[in-house]
Amino acid sequence: MRKRTFLLAVGLVLTSILAVASITWWFIDLPLVSPLKDGSLFRFTTPEPTTSKKVVYGFLPYWNINTVQLQPELTHLAYFSLTIAGDGSLVTREATYEEPGYNKLRSEAFLDLAAQAKANGTQLELVLTQMKNDDISAFLNSPTAQNRFIESLDNILLAYPFSGINIDIEYVGSPSPALRNNLTVFMQTLNDHLDTKYSHVQLSIDVYASAYTSQGLWDISALAEEIDYLVIMAYDFHRQSSNLSGPVAPLFGGKKYWDTDISQALQAYVKIMPSQKILLGIPFYGYEWRTTSADSQAPTFPNTGSTASYDRVQELLRDSAGLGLVEGWNEDALSPYLTYTEDGRIYTIYYENSRSLSYKLDFVNQLDLGGVAIWALGYEGDSRELWDVIKPKLRP
DSSP states (O other): OHHHHHHHHHHHHHHHHHHHHHHHHHHOOOTTSOSBOSSSSOOBOOOOOOSSOOEEEEEEEGGGTTTOOOOTTOSEEEEEEEEBOTTSOBOOEETTEEOHHHHHHTSHHHHHHHHHHHHHTOEEEEEEEEOOHHHHHHHHTOHHHHHHHHHHHHHHHHHSOOOEEEEEEOOOSOOOHHHHHHHHHHHHHHHHHHHHHOSSOEEEEEEEGGGGSSSSSOOHHHHTTTOSEEEEEOOOSSOTTOSBOOOSSOSSOHHHHSSOOHHHHHHHHHHHSOGGGEEEEEESEEEEEEESSSSTTOBBOTTOOEEEEHHHHHHHHHTHHHHTOEEEEETTTTEEEEEEEETTEEEEEEOOOHHHHHHHHHHHHHTTOSEEEEEOTTTTTTOOHHHHHHHHHHOO
16 A cells, blocks of 8 residues: 555656646747747747837838828838939939829828828838949948938928938848948948937838848948847748749748748847847738749749739638639748639749738747838738737737
């Protein structure tokens, strides 16, 4: 009897130890690792406490200005965009017509949105862009051009109630070290000007997800001293021109299946600059290709890639029966995709949904980033699905 009691007691102790170990394993928190456990059943670690309200930054491209619906979760509305010419002036005309970004900025529709943003307590920001290498080189190599730009910017800030400036200069290829340094000097000059003349205007800059390397235009550690936020454009890992279909914003899987992923990039960035200055760019869109099969990474047909807004995906899902549509899930990227057939041709779309977005937001919280930046407002149509994930995750 004593032996049986002893064995029973030992069994209870071992069971308790195993239970505690299991609970500890389940909820353990490790820095800079996935908030998800490996395997087909994803298990979350204990969410990191949020030290402050997160920024929900939304880019509004001029072509969506008449259809966008401003949501209450939005903290920053960034109008996209005005274009900086090589000589530092703001582009107002293209050939025989008014430049679209400039045209829409002066419209009643924009003024109505600005008023709505103010009523909602949403900060209004302006995005200024350069997308041509020749213009970028001419601008950054010329202090005169930069002074002309700052004068033009002062006129804009006097005319419109912007409380933030976002710089989106996207250089393709490897710039010279001098050009890289010139961007840093320009941002220092701009920051000093804004701090001196305006007490309320914030400054941010957009960078590729790969910008933490030393080969691009951006010296992240130097820029971090001059900005309020760094927007990491963590999308377009696969593009319209990609030879294989694949995730637009893969959280993981880069080391095995594609060049890199969001996790690798963020782990590098938080070692370079304060995490709360980082905004993770998230897509409200995907890409659609005609593919050779319904495989998750099927070869694409040349020149068939196109943007698929979240609204477009929802339309396809509503007509799923007629298209023979099949929903898939890439467990390496933590990304949804779908395939459908039309006129005997197979198409594949990678996009973002509430599940994939939820995983990214947990990662934002775990690394205690400043928040997220959405490209682009209006692509979600009338749906609240993505916003209903953002609300509890980032806006307590």
